[in-house]
Each structure stands twice: as structure tokens, then as C-alpha cells.
Amino acid sequence: MNIVVCVKQVPDTATERKLRSDDNTLDRDAADGVVNELDEYAVEEALKLKEAHGGEVTVLTMGPGKATDTIRKALAMGADKAVHLSDDALHGSDALSTSYAMAQVLKKIGFDLVILGSESTDARTGVLAAMLAERLGTAQLTLANKVEVEGSSIRIQRLTDYGFDRVEATLPAVVSVVEKINEPRYPSFKGIMAAKKKPVETLAIGDASIDAGQVGLAAAWSEVVDFAAAPPRAAGTIVKDEGDGGAKAADFLASKKFI
Amino acid sequence: MSEILVLVDHAEGEVKKVTLELLTLARTLGTPAAVWAGPGITADAKARLAEYGAEKIYVAGADDIVEYVVAPKAELLAQLVAAKSPAAVLVAATAEGKEVAGRLAIKTDSGVITDAVGLGEGFVADQSIFGGGINVHSRVRKGTPIVAVRPNSTAPVAAAGAGTEEEITVTLSDAAKAARVVERVKQEKGARPELTEAAIVVSGGRGVGSAENFSVIEGLADALGAAVGASRAATDAGWYPHQFQVGQTGKTVSPQLYIAAGISGAIQHRAGMQTAKTIVAINKDPEAPIFELADYGVVGDLHQVVPQLTEEINKRK
Numbered sequence: 001m002n003i004v005v006c007v008k009q010v011p012d013t014a015t016e017r018k019l020r021s022d023d024n025t026l027d028r029d030a031a032d033g034v035v036n037e038l039d040e041y042a043v044e045e046a047l048k049l050k051e052a053h054g055g056e057v058t059v060l061t062m063g064p065g066k067a068t069d070t071i072r073k074a075l076a077m078g079a080d081k082a083v084h085l086s087d088d089a090l091h092g093s094d095a096l097s098t099s100y101a102m103a104q105v106l107k108k109i110g111f112d113l114v115i116l117g118s119e120s121t122d123a124r125t126g127v128l129a130a131m132l133a134e135r136l137g138t139a140q141l142t143l144a145n146k147v148e149v150e151g152s153s154i155r156i157q158r159l160t161d162y163g164f165d166r167v168e169a170t171l172p173a174v175v176s177v178v179e180k181i182n183e184p185r186y187p188s189f190k191g192i193m194a195a196k197k198k199p200v201e202t203l204a205i206g207d208a209s210i211d212a213g214q215v216g217l218a219a220a221w222s223e224v225v226d227f228a229a230a231p232p233r234a235a236g237t238i239v240k241d242e243g244d245g246g247a248k249a250a251d252f253l254a255s256k257k258f259i
Numbered sequence: 260m261s262e263i264l265v266l267v268d269h270a271e272g273e274v275k276k277v278t279l280e281l282l283t284l285a286r287t288l289g290t291p292a293a294v295w296a297g298p299g300i301t302a303d304a305k306a307r308l309a310e311y312g313a314e315k316i317y318v319a320g321a322d323d324i325v326e327y328v329v330a331p332k333a334e335l336l337a338q339l340v341a342a343k344s345p346a347a348v349l350v351a352a353t354a355e356g357k358e359v360a361g362r363l364a365i366k367t368d369s370g371v372i373t374d375a376v377g378l379g380e381g382f383v384a385d386q387s388i389f390g391g392g393i394n395v396h397s398r399v400r401k402g403t404p405i406v407a408v409r410p411n412s413t414a415p416v417a418a419a420g421a422g423t424e425e426e427i428t429v430t431l432s433d434a435a436k437a438a439r440v441v442e443r444v445k446q447e448k449g450a451r452p453e454l455t456e457a458a459i460v461v462s463g464g465r466g467v468g469s470a471e472n473f474s475v476i477e478g479l480a481d482a483l484g485a486a487v488g489a490s491r492a493a494t495d496a497g498w499y500p501h502q503f504q505v506g507q508t509g510k511t512v513s514p515q516l517y518i519a520a521g522i523s524g525a526i527q528h529r530a531g532m533q534t535a536k537t538i539v540a541i542n543k544d545p546e547a548p549i550f551e552l553a554d555y556g557v558v559g560d561l562h563q564v565v566p567q568l569t570e571e572i573n574k575r576k
Binding site for chain 2: 161
């Protein structure tokens with residue numbers, strides 16, 4: 001089975017994340033880049049499926065040069081090779097452009113299964129997997145907390161408000177996974193060393209038949225008009241519990257008409 | 260005024276509160292038209308949609324709309340966008356709502372905004388990003404604005420609309436039928452409201468100490484008619500099911516009142532609750548960052564404070 005796992009480098013949540021004042025896009029230099037946490041579950045799921053069914057796991061990322069760190073991490077976990085879509089023309093791409101560019105690469109490299117994390121911790125739109133399924137015309141098997149493949153059939157459990165749906169499809173398919181679907185492995189020393197020798201193919205937009213007029217900030221379908229630091233919340237009242245903390249909190253809730 | 264399509268969020272024939280919020284919001288920007296996807300619309304549901312301002316109710320009642328994952332709803336809306344030329348399309352910013360919005364954006368060559376917490380003139384959306392640290396105004400530049408709005412972004416206000424019903428038939432493409440729902444498994448959630456929709460959320464964290472002790476959190480939630488949430492520390496420890504996790508990798512909630520008990524307030528948690536209107540924190544550690552957000556905080560042992568609060572609430576009812 002030919003599995004492509006999409007990973008994204010995101011700014012570390014633990015550091016201060018900023019937008020750039022010149023073009024309102026994410027300031028990638030302001031914070032340390034880390035692998036999007038939910039993508040680690042995607043990599044793990046891809047590796048487990050490969051271990052069970054054979055095949056190959058390719059890491060795909062779109063992002064600037066420093067995103068190679070993210071690729072190395074996924075390779076160290078055990079992925080076989082990587083494709084890095086990197087081009088200045090992609091800067092400022094929104095979800096529509098990103099899904100277009102990624103879909104073009106996926107069409108070029110081919111796949112039976114595409115796996116992603118259900119959202120990124122920076123933009124948090126949660127739309128990319130659905131958009132890829134739409135653009136590729138394949139089954140959308142998203143928000144999965146369980147994935148089973150048998151021959152060319154695939155079944156997932158899709159998380160819903162009321163519990164979950166059992167969903168089935170025929171490969172090829174796009175799968176997104178939620179936290180806790182598995183326990184992502186830590187790269188071993190051997191894995192980290194091996195990752196250095198694994199092939200990483202870097203593509204510019206022209207290499208994947210990506211139309212420059214469909215990507216980047218100028219082509220984006222949506223835009224950030226302006227932004228500002230959120231005003232700090234007005235300092236609240238903090239009391240120490242002297243045996244009446246619950247009653248005092250009840251007084252507060254009553255003053256706000258919650259009770 | 261031009262029509263604004265509102266995709267109705269419904270379960271077991273009932274319209275969810277978020278839809279009433281979206282209709283209220285749509286009234287400020289145009290003429291709301293509700294879109295009901297799937298079978299099971301009831302007279303009560305129609306009356307509810309009209310009560311909150313739906314001038315039209317488009318009903319696509321065929322079974323196949325809900326037999327496949329997401330794509331049929333996007334095809335339905337795309338067909339309506341082509342036929343009715345609405346000024347915008349609003350959906351609830353639930354995980355599925357956002358997926359519908361994403362596919363619809365591609366089908367209609369339109370921009371999409373997700374997780375709006377407000378929407379103003381020219382469909383300029385308010386968003387709160389990076390764990391609530393930055394407020395953003397954003398807008399769609401191409402096509403029909405498609406906006407996924409977070410539950411609890413606005414208070415639903417009734418104002419009757421005509422509620423004229425129109426039946427819609429959609430012929431689904433083969434691609435829309437690629438992922439088939441073979442079974443829906445409903446997990447017991449009791450009488451509590453849904454976490455993302457609830458007006459009040461009571462969450463417990465590491466300080467709760469055990470799965471059994473979550474009954475203290477549930478007791479307070481039930482006294483307030485609230486949903487129960489949990490921090491990642493609590494779900495990682497296995498004290499509460501993962502689907503109730505509030506935070507960056509879990510659910511994002513925006514309730515009127517959020518009560519955090521035994522939660523320190525790490526950025527990962529704040530990302531999921533910082534847009535709550537009123538925040539109450541109960542924590543033993545006076546240095547816990549959650550107190551920086553709290554409108555009211557009690558420094559103390561939640562195992563003393565929370566039961567007392569619950570008792571007081573029940574007494575005052």
C-alpha cells in the first residue's frame with residue numbers, strides 16, 4: 001500500500017506566536033518550528049498500516065526550507081522517504097490554495113491512502129483533509145479514531161457529537177486522525193541516524209504543475225484585514241477559601257444572574 | 260436584501276441552538292434562509308426556524324444526503340448557491356460544519372472563514388487566534404463568503420420570518436457517495452447539554468485527582484444545567500473520556516460561563532476556552548495562570564469549594 005502522510009511544521013504553542021505586521025501572515029521566524037502534534041498520530045497510523053499490510057510511507061510537507069526538521073522527525077519515526085514542496089510563491093497561501101497545491105503533488109506522486117492530523121495547532125481550520133478529498137475526488141474518511149484496511153476496503157470510526165459513525169469506502173481515500181487514535185512512537189537513535197540517509201525530494205511549484213496564479217498571498221480566497229493583540233481581560237476578584245469559598249463563588253454567580 | 264443561507268444543525272428532528280444563533284446573525288446582514296439536509300424535519304422544527312427569522316426553509320429530505328460523509332451536504336449547498344445566488348453561507352463551526360464549508364468553498368470557487376466569533380458588515384469576521392492572544396478581522400475576497408461561526412457567538416433572539424418551505428432535490432455525484440456511513444453509534448451522554456453548544460461548562464483538571472472524583476465536577480455541572488469538560492491532564496490520566504477534552508487538541512468552547520476546577524490554565528487549555536464570556540477558577544495554587552483569566556477566582560481545595568458551591572446553588576434555586 002502506497003501511503004502518503006501529510007505533516008505540517010507549526011510554531012511551538014509554548015512560545016509566543018505572532019503574525020507579521022507587513023502582510024498579516026504567520027511569522028514563522030518568531031517561534032520555534034515543531035511538528036504539528038496531531039500529525040504525529042497520522043505518521044504513527046501510517047507506520048502501523050504499513051507494518052500490517054506492507055507498502056511504503058512517504059512524508060509530504062509544504063513549507064519553507066526550515067520545514068526539513070519536521071520531515072526528518074517523521075523519517076526518524078520510520079517513514080521511508082519524503083517530498084518537500086517548497087517555493088517562495090507559496091508564501092501566504094490560504095486553505096484553498098494549500099489544498100490545491102498539495103492535491104497537485106499527490107496526483108503527481110500517486111497514493112492509495114493519504115493520512116493527515118485532523119487539524120493544525122496554528123491555523124486550526126480543520127478543513128484540509130476534506131478539501132483534499134474534494135479536489136482528488138476520493139473518499140473522505142475524516143476525524144477517525146480507528147482505521148482498518150482489508151484489501152482495497154477501508155473502514156473507520158468517525159467521531160461525531162453523539163458518539164461515532166462507522167464509515168466504509170474503497171481505496172484510494174483521504175483519512176484524518178484525531179488525538180489518541182494511537183500512541184506515537186519516539187524516534188530511536190537508530191531511526192534518527194537512518195533518517196539522515198533517506199531520500200527527500202524537494203519540489204518547486206513548476207515540478208508539480210502548480211499554477212502560480214492559484215497560490216500565495218495574492219491569490220488567496222480569503223484575507224486577514226487587520227489584527228491586534230487581544231486586550232487583557234479585566235483583572236478579576238480572587239479570594240482565598242476560608243471555609244466559605246463555595247458560598248462566595250455562588251454570590252458571584254448570582255450577581256451575574258447565572259443562578 | 261439578499262438571502263443568506265444557514266445550514267441547519269439538527270439531531271433527532273430538533274434544531275440545535277447554534278442554528279438559532281446563526282439565523283439571528285444572518286438577520287443583521289440579509290434575509291435568512293434555512294437549509295435542512297436529510298430526512299426527519301418536523302412541524303416543530305419548521306416552526307422553530309421561522310420563529311427565529313427564516314424567511315425560507317429549503318428542505319432536501321432525501322435519505323442519501325446523510326448516508327455519506329459530508330460531501331452530499333456540500334453538493335446541496337453548492338446547488339443552492341448556484342440557484343439562489345445568496346450573499347453568504349453560514350454554517351456552525353463544528354468539526355463537520357467546517358468540513359462542509361471547506362468542500363463548498365472549492366465547489367463554488369469561494370473563500371472560507373472558519374471559527375468566526377462575530378460577523379459584521381461586508382461579512383468581515385472576528386476571529387480569536389493563537390490561544391486567544393490575537394484578535395483578527397478577516398474576510399473572503401472571492402466568490403460567495405462561506406463562514407463557519409462558533410456556537411455561542413451571539414445570543415439567539417426570536418423574530419418571526421415567513422418560513423416558506425421549498426423542497427430541494429439533489430442528484431448526488433458518484434464522488435459524493437465515496438464514503439458511506441454504515442452505522443451510527445450513539446454513546447450515552449445523559450441529560451447534559453453538548454459540550455460545544457452549552458451556555459455553561461464546568462471543567463475539571465489534574466486537581467480533581469481521580470476518575471471517581473469527577474462526580475464532584477458533574478454534581479456542579481448538573482446544578483447549573485451545564486456540560487462537563489476536562490483538561491488534557493485529566494483525559495490523559497484516563498479520569499474522563501477524551502471527547503470531553505477542552506483545549507488545543509480537543510474541543511473549543513465559547514460559553515457564557517466557564518468554571519475551571521483544578522486546572523492550572525496552560526496555553527493548550529486556554530486555546531480551547533479563552534473566548535468564554537465569564538470565567539471562574541478554583542485552584543489550590545494561587546500562582547496558577549488560570550487566575551489571570553478569571554473574572555472570579557477561589558484559591559482553595561476544589562474538593563471543599565466545589566461541593567459547597569453546588570450545595571449553595573441547589574439551595575438558592
